[in-house]
Amino acid sequence: EAGVVQSPRYKIIEKKQPVAFWCNPISGHNTLYWYLQNLGQGPELLIRYENEEAVDDSQLPKDRFSAERLKGVDSTLKIQPAELGDSAVYLCASSLRGLDTQYFGPGTRLTVL
């Protein structure tokens, strides 16, 4: 069974530029999560989807961050414009449903110069 797929794995951009990350969850998983992991820290939830609906986006900085999950499968996380402080690893995870085990992708390491 394929795991959670994320792309790109690495991204380097200059500040004020836009950037987008893509996630393909495990087939059949209804719940999809985006996490932010700063260096030396544990992941922190940005947004959680149940199918197409964002059910928890309370930690998503909505002035510059946006996300979508069309058709309840793949998801895209966007930052526009990026700031230096956005440099981090962005992790995607999925689970069959809430409270089930979350399976993580390899992450996208973003560097903003």
Added chain:
Amino acid sequence: AQSVTQLGSHVSVSEGALVLLRCNYSSSVPPYLFWYVQYPNQGLQLLLKYTTGATLVKGINGFEAEFKKSETSFHLTKPSAHMSDAAEYFCAVNSNTDKLIFGTGTRLQVFP
């Protein structure tokens, strides 16, 4: 509110020695508890989890953890460390929401 405290950001052991990584949690309701491992430049992999039932939980790669409600702890152990165990380990709690709250992680180094 839920929280997780991992004591010791770095732990070093010799190969073959006991591994003990500490985790204490705070939760107002019975928690689900998890240990994840993260190898360099990779995502998180589930080692083990506690939901209900037996308080001693066995996971992959010879790891186990014991849920102690009275001590609000969920420490991770392995009797004999291998070089391949060197990684970052995260404890996490989920208390009847869908949000995993992670600790800040413990980096395990294994020396030959």
